[in-house]
Amino acid sequence: MTIETRDGSRSTRVRATGLAAVRGLALALVTLPGAVLGFTLAVVSIALVPIGVGLVTTPWVLTGVRAFADWRRVLAAEWAGVRIPSAYRPAPESANPWTRTFGMLRDPATWRDLRWLPVDMTAGFVTALLPAVLVLYPLEGLAIAAGLWRPFSELDGGYWYGFVHVTDQASALLAGALGVALLALASLAPRVLTLHFRLTRTVLGAGQGELAERVRVLTETRRDAVDTSAAELRRIERDLHDGAQARLVAMGMDLGTIEVLLDKDPAQARRLLAQARQSSVDALAELRDLVRGIHPPVLAERGLGDAVRALALRMPIPTEVSVDLPGRAEAPVESAAYFAVSEALTNAVKHANADRIWIDLHHVREGAGMLRITVTDNGRGGAAIAAGSGLAGVERRLGTFDGVLAVSSPAGGPTMVTMEIPCA
Incomplete structure (x- = not known):
């Protein structure tokens, strides 16, 4: 042997x-x-x-x-x-x-x-x-x-x-x-x-200098991510307190009044019952919107490509989506990419005065792999990554994953927003 x-x-x-x-x-x-x-x-x-x-x-x-x-x-x-x-x-x-x-x-x-x-x-x-x-x-x-x-x-x-x-x-x-x-x-x-x-x-x-710079940038973006997460939690708490919670409290008060009026004034009780039913419908709709804002169900169930297609269907202007993804990325990467696309689309609708939008998602296999997304509109241009702007928020969100954002938006358009996230 x-x-x-x-x-x-x-x-x-x-x-x-x-x-x-x-x-x-x-x-x-x-x-x-x-x-x-x-x-x-x-x-x-x-x-x-x-x-x-x-x-x-x-x-x-x-x-x-x-x-x-x-x-x-x-x-x-x-x-x-x-x-x-x-x-x-x-x-x-x-x-x-x-x-x-x-x-x-x-x-x-x-x-x-x-x-x-x-x-x-x-x-x-x-x-x-x-x-x-x-x-x-x-x-x-x-x-x-x-x-x-x-x-x-x-x-x-x-x-x-x-x-x-x-x-x-x-x-x-x-x-x-x-x-x-x-x-x-x-x-x-x-x-x-x-x-x-x-x-x-x-x-x-x-080199060591470049690696040190990358560590510094990643440290800053992680800090921004923590601050952004804390602000997001405060927003959710505020939305729950001022929205669904207030409606549920009002509905509880209506139900208490209905119990008193059932024998004394059945007609008024029926009107309050209808009002309570509508309050429950409104509260449920607000909770669904809130959950969709935290993590869309279609993103968890169908992946980034279908989630972006669903997002495009809700746009008030024609939006074309091209997807070439061989599989699914990790959930945090998909979430970051989804909300980055959502913010880019919101900017195009609000500020670009565009009448058409194109979205392209594909995976670059060179090196360690890269998820590359471009959002292009035929609007008036002039978009920039300025402090306090939506695009600056997108840049911070992508920076958490060592991703980058590039904007090409000459005066008169078109505007092309390119996002890249390292992704296997």
Whole structure:
């Protein structure tokens, strides 16, 4: 049993070594041209920004660089278990090329990508190719010992394998012995491939300063969330006290009067009974509205997509909804997204003077995943995230989940509100 275990372990190591060599070779073949092309296009495009050409090309080039970097993040996690978090700010959705270009250039993650590309085309290329070299070069020595040196013996200066000058079968056997010795290093191939991805994480990962800033922002948004929750609880208490509770108290008083009047004045008792019945209907309606404001039943039962569709049906202006969600998010995320959409729709109806609204919900699978929502209206524009505004409240709500809000609303419209929440 011990021998079988050792054989199985040895077989596993051999497979891991061969797999690391194949992956490293494939990665090296993609790394060099991909990094060179991405870096060259990015530098040229940014250099052309002052003359206007770069304003159009830079967002496309940087989006491609981000996709290349995200692809490497996926490989690092799947092939080596190395997690490289993605910390991009959402790209501005504005049709204005100036806004899009400088919005992406102000993102620290953009410059981190551009610093990573030269490293990837040099040290990254070497560390990606080395696992294949550690496996294939010893095999070359064994092939020479097997007699494959003869076709190369006619080369000027002969054929060299390492420090062995191969001129005959004896020297070929010496090259084979060297290959066997080097074969011991082949087991390092998986570790070298992991080293490649750790190097990628060192350059591509977020720095301490950026992580500290993210912690500060998250701390502030958590504090805002606590304050918002406390205010929401006070609002619910006030609504219950002034609404349903007052109606129920009045209904109780009416029922007491009805008991007294049943024998003395049946007609008046019937009128009060009808009034009490209407009070119960009104109290029930207010309680339903209050519960719907806390957590809509359709959201709990049917999910975010159907809840937003139901919300759109209640809008006084035509509202189109497009949903592409492969599953359901966690309940707090769905709730935050629902009320954020509700607030954006309320703003569009109250202030935008729009006659049509479009809502798009879809899940972005790159990186750790992102729920992206856009609410667009054809109104007069001019919306802004100002202190005390509804959009500022949405921004605080999303910030609780490390989400972001972007608003593009030029004068004359249209207005596009984009919301993103990290979401698996």
